[in-house]
């Protein structure tokens with residue numbers, strides 16, 4: 001392989017890794033926002049349950065006050081009924097009013113019972129949600145700091161790669177570097193330096209002319225695909241002995 005092509009290939013490898021890291025860095029704030037949104041929805045649900053629980057208590061208190069009022073009214077009416085100068089008609093009217101008060105009391109008592117029935121599960125739900133939420137907040141905080149640490153690591157890595165990239169770029173002839181950069185932009189970070197294995201451009205899948213493929217194989221110059229203009233490289237297939245040596249070294 002021509003040394004400039006090898007350098008361009010290394011440059012591309014660094015660029016791909018930088019791109020990968022930058023994509024990850026970009027997704028982390030979104031991840032955090034999503035975790036926070038879920039937590040916020042759980043907090044909102046708890047607030048609703050709490051408000052319902054408070055309303056339940058308030059309603060019962062009001063009903064109890066009403067019962068007390070009706071009872072006071074009844075005892076006042078009874079006092080009036082006990083008076084000596086009362087006619088039969090008046091007596092009946094008082095009695096009628098007492099019945100009316102008693103009916104209101106029963107109605108209020110029934111409603112209190114209903115409310116108590118509703119209050120129990122509501123209170124249980126609030127208690128459970130409060131516990132779950134405390135645990136969830138802890139998890140969310142952990143996730144957030146993990147995401148932030150990851151993001152910082154990625155950024156440090158990008159800085160290291162960027163420094164390495166500078167060195168590789170400086171090692172390339174200006175013309176080749178410009179060609180690489182232009183194509184990288186055009187291909188939207190796709191591959192610029194591609195394998196020509198089997199006499200096929202890995203970029204556009206065009207079959208190279210046999211003679212041209214031979215030249216690419218020799219690697220005496222920098223070659224570009226005649227169709228898509230990507231820079232071509234050819235990696236000499238390793239011999240069986242080399243592969244055996246390699247796997248032995250890896251062990």
Ligand SMILES: [Zn+2]
Nearest residue numbers: 201204225228
């Ligand atoms: Zn091509």
